[in-house]
Amino acid sequence: MSAHETPPPAPSTWRQPSIRQRVTLGFAVVLVLLIAVGVTSYRGLQADSTRLAQYDESATTALLSTDLERVTANLQRGVQTYIHTGLPGLVESTRDLSSALSAEIESLHERVRGPELRTALERMLRHLEAYARNFEDAVVERALRNELVHDRMSVLADEATAALAELSLRAGNHALVNLLRARHSAMSYHDRLDAQLVDEAKRQLATCRAELAKQQGDVPLDAEGVARARVAVDDYETAFLRSVQATRAYLYLVNVVMAGESAEFAHQAAKLRQMALAEQNLLHANAAHEASRLLHLDLGLITLAVLLGMFSSWAIGLTIVRPLRDMTSTFKALASGRADLNIPGLDRRDELGEMASAAEIFRKKNAQTEQLLSQSRELSTELAAKQEQLENSNAELEQVMYTVSHDLKSPLVTSLGLIGMIRDMAARGQMDKAVSQLDRLERPNRRMSTLISDFLSFSRVGRVDAEHGDVELGPLVSAVLDELRVVDHMNTLDVEVAEDLPTVRGNSEALQRVFENLLTNAMKYASTSDDTRVEIGFEQHDDHALVFVRDHGPGIPLEYHARVFELFQRLETDQEGTGVGLAIVDRVMKHHSGDVRIEPTPGGGATFWLRFPQPQLLAVT
Amino acid sequence: MTPPRTAQFSRRKALGGLLVGAASAAWRAPTIWVPKPTTLRVLGTHVTLQEELRVRAQADLGIKIEFSPGGSAAVLHQAATRPESFDLYEQWSNSMKVLWQANAIQPIEKRRLRYWDEINNLTKTGRVTPQAQLGLGDAPYRLLNVQPDGTLGARPSEHVSFLPYVHNVDSFGYNSALRSKGEAYKTESWSWLFDERHRGRVALVNAPTIGLFDAALAAQASGLMQFENIGDMTRAEIDRLFEILVAKKREGHFRGLWSSVPQSVEFMRSGDVEIQSMFSPAVSSLNGRGIDCVYAAPREGYRAWHGVMCLSAATTGRVRDAAYDYMNWWLSGWPGAFIARQGYYISNPERSREHLSDDEWRYWYQGRPAVNALRGTDGAVCVQPGEVRNGGSYLRRFSSIAVWNTVMDTYEYSLLRWNEFLLS
Structure with a gap:
């Protein structure tokens, strides 16, 4: 069905947007989508950049945490060596390592941003501080123990032995024997670390003191010498017990406290590395996921933009180009003078509607022209018919005139002949004969009368x-x-x-x-x-x-x-x-x-x- | 049991004593002498050295009290090596051997302990009831009495090495969200510490005199080894135990060892740990944070501990008198009620009963359901209505003691192996 054959659609109450608005809207939608693609791409790149920085930071953290573990292992090795050798040089190197480790942790703490990482580092620092503090205590206790065990206890034991030896010359050697036994027990304790030996030594020293008191009662002794011996024994016991405490404290500090702090520190370091690696993996996974998501999003937006562009094109074609084409056909038809067509788009409220209104004006003009032409043709036909009729009438009239002239002429000639004959007869006095000719005269006249009568009848037809x-x-x-x-x-x-x-x-x-x-x-x-x-x-x-x-x-x-x-x-x-x-x-x-x-x-x-x-x-x- | 009514310490009485002293001094000299208030230096841990107690004691006794709280090892070392640095020492019975061996503390005269007769048999005979299980290791009664030869023993004498006061039983705690609740004394077992399902989520306390027994109880309950006397392990037994521990540690069974109560709380709060050695305050703290940590009542029995208050060997004169006053104040009722609200028990519970509501007494000591919400010493609700203390009553709990925290003769050796365990 051609455009001019399309029946006019029912008028719509919807305010149709203009072509300009529709085209603008279509371009705006596509433009928005393209901007969205640009924005998402930009933001994706920004996020990638951030993630890359985070990944870099995480990788650095993992590297540094690995280094922390290495330094920690060195620290532990140094401490263990010190525990077993007691070399003073290891104390300084341990302190240096501890300080370096502390500085490294603090540096790392300033670098990282994740709260868990920071917490882990803070814990590590606390454990390291405790470790270092207890190491210092351990050094003190070890030094004290060494001083007690290797110096003071020997001196005191020698003094007590000398004092008792002097007394034993007169009062026997029971006290001295017990002192020597106690000294042996004490030395054995430091060698075997058996707590029973401490009690053993204490008992022996108590026996020593008891023997001394007993001997003082049995044999008059030098009170000053006894007192000196007693003090020497007491001092030796005190030194021994202090050495026991120093030993225990040292053992506790290095084997329990420091080892515990070290273990927890190592755990936190390992955890830090794992967290950094996990964060790396997470960042990697997130980056991959985000890249995929962004790719899909961009593809989706681009596809949407293309589809919307195609749709806009199709919609413009449907709502603008096609009507324009129809309108062109309409105008061509109007230009050819046709008026028997429907103008498409008369109900539209846009530019095409205005164009259709203009076309409608042309169509109406065409219709008027056609009507005028039709009237003109009718008039021409009528005129031609009238002309033909007139010509026929003229011909007929001519024929009639001729016929009438001829037919009327014949009776007239006959009558005139008869009249002449009658006149001649009358002139010759042949009246009777002349009268008899009158009857003959009547006949052509009657015929002429009939002729005229019929002619009148004919002429009256239609009038x-x-x-x-x-x-x-x-x-x-x-x-x-x-x-x-x-x-x-x-x-x-x-x-x-x-x-x-x-x-x-x-x-x-x-x-x-x-x-x-x-x-x-x-x-x-x-x-x-x-x-x-x-x-x-x-x-x-x-x-x-x-x-x-x-x-x-x-x-x-x-x-x-x-x-x-x-x-x-x-x-x-x-x-x-x-x-x-x-x-x-x-x-x-x-x-x-x-x-x-x-x-x-x-x-x-x-x-x-x-x-x-x-x-x-x-x-x- | 209703304790006999005895004279109460009061600020008025203490001030009265001071005035008498002041008058006596004025008679000897023409100048007015105002004596400085006696200062009592108390060394110990945060378990008993709490500010509320100090303030209350000062108010009641009219003396100045200085608390020096610290870590268990640190204060023990200080006490053992520098007795002149404190007057009273508050810690655990497992420190007694060390202190006594070091000659750091002096015998306490029982006659000067006003409420001695009210102290129950847990520290006198080792059994809170005649049928109670006798705990192995350094049971307080074995270290309580000063023997004629100067050693400590179970046989009563006129002198004791410490004042028995705060005590409790410990076990392990587990997160019930990760392990369904067991049945006290029936299904709950130390062997759970070695349960493979908790691999990587187990922790022990980093204290050989405590954690070693948790590990030993776990190994024994798991059937991995048997001890001749778990409270007095031989070196061979220690070697075997550490073989097991090191192997398990290398398998990744342990998350680690905690060194403080807050650290143990953080272990479980963070989810790093599902089951571990625990102390009562940590369990309360976790419960207060909404984590249903169950303090187990193991069928093998508890690891018990007993607080000891020791008199420094260097303390004499009025300060020693003040120290006796302070020791007597601790058993006078209010302090026992105070620490009961933290889950601890006092050695003469009946005297503190009048300072507890019926509901508190029912929950804390009788092991019956709380009728109302109960508040702790910090004022926060720590027991919900209907809640029952796991393990039941005081008598029930202390009738099931497997071992006491102990300093064994192999203590030093165990320290060396402990190091190996920690760093393996």
């Missing part, structure tokens, strides 16, 4: 019988027949009239003359034949009725069928006539939008068919 009404043909034919039967020879004819002749629309006087002429004509020729039947009937058709008048006379040769309806055309017969009757019939029928034609009657004769178009045919009666 004085313009009023039309319903005419029942049955009564009209009967009335005509009644008038014609006045003539004698008519009564010998066998006239057959169909009973159900139709009612037609027309002028009854004119139609009466039609049937008068046809029946007169038929009767005239039927009377010359053996078959005197004259039939009047009809045929009913969908859009017209045919009424016929049929005779069985000599008929009319086919070459005269067209001419007999012309004015003053007569067959070369003996029958009288003016040659006006059939011309009247023809003219009346034409004035009734019908016609008359002749057909030979089978078996001889002529049949005149009168065609009445349907508008004139009111009913079949």
